[in-house]
Amino acid sequence: AAGVAFLLLGAAPSDALFYLPGVAPRSYTNREPVKLFVNKLTSTHTQIPYDYYSLPFCHPRIHEESENLGERLSGDRIENSLYKLNMKSPQACEIVCRKEYSKFQAKTFVEAIDNEYRVHWIVDGLPGSTVVVNELKPNEPYFTRGFPVGFKATEYDSGKEQHFLYNHVRIIIAYNEDHNPEIEKRKFQGARVVGFRVEPFSINHKYDDHGVPFDKHDTILKTCNEMTHATNDPANYMNIDHPGEVIFTYDIMWEESEVLWANRWDVYLRGNPDENIHWFSITNSTMIVVFLTVMVAMILVRTLNSDIAQYNDPEAREDAKEESGWKLVHADVFRAPGKAKMLFAVLIGTGAQLFCMTGSTLLFALLGFLSPANRGALLTAQLLLFCCMGSVAGFHSARMFKFFKGEDWMRCTVYTALLFPGVVFAIFLVLNSALLFEGSSGAIPISTFATLMVLWFGVSTPLVFIGSYFGYKREVFAPPVRVNLIPRQIPAQPWYMSWYVVVLFGGILPFGAVSVELFFIMSALWLHQIYYIFGFLFLVAVILVATCAETTILMCYFQLCNEDYRWWWRSLFASGSCSGYIFLYAIWYYATELEISGFVPTMLYFGYMF
16 A cells, blocks of 8 residues: 555656645735846856856845755855836836946856856746747747856857857746636735746847936837837847947736646746656666565575574474585674674664655655755755754664674764764865855855754754663664674685675666666756656655665675675675765766866766765
8 A cells, every 4th residue: 555655646746746835825916016036147067056146247235035054055145136026017128237347247258158157036936937949849848947148159251259148138927816706705816926937138239328328217228118129139139258338128028827826836847857757767676676575585485484493493403404505604693793893883873864864855855845946945954854863873873883792882972973974074165165266156154154063063963972872771682593602714705705796786786776767866966957756756765775675685695605694794885886886877977968167067066976
């Protein structure tokens, strides 16, 4: 029944999963101001986000909106703008400002255009989008977030590359209303924003000054006004290769839509791959799990069940026949590892913490609490859940270390609290320093840094100590078979049971089970797409866990059959080598799918993937 429930959740429509808790919709009355916020500039070539006003656009007295921890860490900087919108009030060719750019300022735009940076705006929580027409399916356009800073083209006569700035935008807002003639039966009053798209134009604006200074309120442009609509005229593009005057303008159009507020994010998700691909991936992965499950079941049912009972019965043990294979080392199976017992216990505790964090995050996402409409919620949830699961790490590392008869429990607890977070934090500091050097909005401010420190040392670390206390208070785990005082000598092992061979082949099946879904996840991370199919992701995660567990059981069984009882560390690396294959896949994805250039962007990519 549980499996059927998971399949139904995976097949459920996106809006059914997203908007269960949702964000409260807002209704606007006629001519009520609708705020347009600017966010950031992003590029798939550099992967370095910048604040919108890092380019010399027209700007008011800038103040930032409140942002959550996840938005800060992802480089979002939501700020006010000079674009004025009023519900259902169209405007034509409104002047934002007139700018005189120096050579250096013009060069910043040229560099942004070369790196294909996109501008991100927000209206009523919706990101601005542009319409992209698929040449193969012209009747099925899809939407991409943001719009380009500009574009470049090659001059026909000289062959010289020129850069043109998008200095005019047509803002198109879709709204939904309830027109029920009986007012008391309307579900809501007013209008709700259900769409936000932008059509950029490059226009070298002209005007007659008549000796009067330029004034944004009084000056009438020749190139666009209330009588003349803005158009993209190749003969009148706004060239930004040289210093000079640029006038920024905008239109506002309002169009009524039948789209409901709860479904307004659907247009951003249509560009995602077809569900059939995901079902094919899950079917393929399920076959791997079934294959491994059958093998493990055969081993457990036919071999282990009766033999373990035999070794626990003294009379049966005396009458047993000559032993062979894993039966010879049954009294050494639960012998503590010879090296790095404390490190092993720390890794077990950290793994339990990460497992609980991942499972909880997927569950919240599956229920719709972490939808794309709630910016930064996914990253914030991961951090908070990781800190709150510190007690799980302390508990399991303490129990494992106590099983190994370890005595320095305080050091084990400290390592559990500091080792993994410390390594991640060190990598984060290096990457943050690189972003700070580049002047990116992705570099976290001091306040966010202080928040992370409080979460680490004020929440996670105390919880690790609390969990460790209860873990040491619990009775030690009693192994099902006794352990001999003197370890058995291990015979020479065949080459195919060597450490390197087991690690090399152990991760292939788990990686194969998730490889297809991994492509979509990587595309969402590095191509700035929206990943929303958490039902599929949850199923893939379950399949990955099952595959890793069963692969580890098989590898350990084959090792014990060769009379080698040193299985503790190998049990981690056998299926854990899947992470190595994922990193190799990241290298392949970098070389074939991405167009990242520059040292810092490359360092960011491999730093995050590591």
